[in-house]
Amino acid sequence: MKKLLKIHEADNMAVALQDLAAHESILCDGEPIFPTSSVSAKHKIALEDFKVGEAIVMYGVLVGKASRPIAKGEVLTTENVKHETAKVKKKTSITSWIPPNIEKWKNRTYMGYHRKDGQVGTRNVWLFFPLVFCENRNIEVLKEVFEKELLNQKTSDHRLFLRSLISGKDTNEPETIKEKVFDNVEVKFITHHGGCGGIRQDSESLARLLAGYVNNPNVAGCTVLSLGCQNLQVKIFKDALDKLNPKNEKPVLIFEQQQMGTVDEMLKIIIKDSFEALKKANDIARTPVPLSTLRIGLECGGSDGFSGISANPALGYVSDLLVALEGTAVLSEFPELCGVEQELVNRCVSDHEAHRFLDLMNSFEKSVVEAGSGFDMNPSPGNIKDGLITDAMKSAGAAKKGGTSPVEDVLDYGEYISKKGLNLLCTPGNDVESTTAMAGAGANIILFTTGLGTPTGNPVVPVLKISSNSELAQRMPDIIDFDAGPIIRGEKSIQQAGEELLEFIIDVASGVKTVKAMNLNQDDFIPWKRGVSL
Known part of the structure; x- marks a missing residue:
């Protein structure tokens, strides 16, 4: 195994592929390099002497400049290198592309969910989300109801562990797990802290993002909760969805709390209507589709x-x-x-x-x-x-x-x-x-x-x-x-x-394997407010 890797012929630094000892002789591009100190794997060392202000190149591009003299073989750190990039104003050349050989993949397919607009999903999700943070609690209630009744999830090991701490004895209670109600549709839930407050542009941006989620080919349909008085009005959301896909045929169920009476009455209507829609979404099956x-x-x-x-x-x-x-x-x-x-x-x-x-x-x-x-x-x-x-x-x-x-x-x-x-x-x-x-x-x-x-x-x-x-x-x-x-x-x-x-x-994509994030129910959703976020 190599110890040092020079990635591009124009580079004047190399990556340590394993830990290096100080002063050991290491061949890099046919030339011996002697690290001036021990180097941890993944870090970079200089392949030449640098004066202050001289360019440091990696992957064939400018990635920094020396902020103090750097000796050949020395480790590059935040103490001796500062960020620097080349200034770009326009195209300077036309890049030609040689595609890889795809012969073995040409006729391959996967089992996807074909939507009426021609898009294809790798999942079949019924999505619940609010237009405003005021409805987050109701979304959480719906999440508990639907996940427990539809998914029949087993009590988590962490809950069982806490139960054993409370009782003072090991808890290994056998559970009767019923079969899932639906085979072809999942339920997922989004909450967020937007939809009101801030500036109106924030709500408009959120509306476009949520419309994109509804239009995503992995989504079969959605249940949308609105309070009624928020910045992100139902009309703004509908306009965003219509602009994105004027021929949208997915079911979109919208409920506005201020028009529906008590929370209990509203939730019962939402649960009933959403369950009926889920039964139809479950009829959608995977079919072979091209890559x-x-x-x-x-x-x-x-x-x-x-x-x-x-x-x-x-x-x-x-x-x-x-x-x-x-x-x-x-x-x-x-x-x-x-x-x-x-x-x-x-x-x-x-x-x-x-x-x-x-x-x-x-x-x-x-x-x-x-x-x-x-x-x-x-x-x-x-x-x-x-x-x-x-x-x-x-x-x-x-x-x-x-x-x-x-x-x-x-x-x-x-x-x-x-x-x-x-x-x-x-x-x-x-x-x-x-x-x-x-x-x-x-x-x-x-x-x-x-x-x-x-x-x-x-x-x-x-x-x-x-x-x-x-x-x-x-x-x-x-x-x-x-x-x-x-x-x-x-x-x-x-x-x-x-x-x-x-x-x-x-x-x-075919549903043959699930990814670890899905197994962990890692369902992250953070809209970008158009401010500073790196």
Whole structure:
């Protein structure tokens, strides 16, 4: 196994693939390197001497500048490197693309839920949500009622543990678990803290997001609760849904509390009407559909120094395979594309998409700077501890999730996918805000890489977790679905891992396998208020 990896021929730094001892001789690109001190795996060392202000290059792009002299073999840290990116104004070249070989995938299908508008779901969810936070309690009541009666969930081990503490003796009571009421439909519930207060634009943005969830192919229909007097009026929500899909034929049940009397009376009506709708949604069955109907969201969170050389490139290869099969991929987290704008701009299919991407990036960064921060503040303490010391370094690795295919479209937050191929979606780098937005944009499965471990999920879209290293997969097996660690050890190529991952995706999309986030009922939903969030 290699000890040092120089990723791109233009790089002047290398990644430690394992812990290195001070002064040991290590071959890197045919040249001996002597670390000036011990180096932890995932961290970077200089391949040449740097003077103050000299450019530091990784993945072939500028990721920082030396803030003090750095000796060849020295570890790069926040103390000797500062964030720096190249300035981008327009396309400088046209990027050609050679698609991967898709012969073995051409005639493959998965078992999906075909919707009347032509979209295909990987799940069949009946969704409950409020238009305003005032209805959160009623949503929680409905959640308890429907989950207990429809899903017949077994008492959790944690409740049994508490019960044993209360009684002072072990509690191993056998439970009679009835069969699930429905085979083909799930119930899921969203709560949030929006819909009133703040500014009117917040409610309008939330309306577009919720309309995107209703329109998501994984959703069969929905139950919507409104108080009546809030900023996010029923009409605003209906207008957003109509604008998104004027021919929407999904059942949308809307209940307004201020028009319905007591809470008890209202809940009984909601339960009755929703149950009748669920019976019809349960009649929808999976049928074979082509892989071109897959829409994958590409996400990373809790990244480490290996993410950009194992898990993220594996996702990039899957993205390229799917795009070549006329499917769709969505790359988000704009603060984590800082520093790789030129590559993405050059990959845009037209000047229109290139300009829109730069405009959204510049507007986002401007709002952050005006608030007294900056994209350079994006790396978390966990990122830095594991070797991602500048935002540009983190971004250069994060962008690998998008593969190498052309950028067909650029979407602002709250907009919905309309073109196949690779799409860029403006979101924060925050894991849940980003995955929330991708589901609202129509993704029917989300691929989520992590090097440190994160339990993020989504109420309507399966979130498949890919670890960048095998230690994480072994330490947190309850949240990791796929291990990309063999890439680091040289046991698998990026292509091999990507092909195995695509097979896993097909099984998840077909309902053959469930992802760990679904098993944990990890149903995260956080709308982005268009303020500062990195």
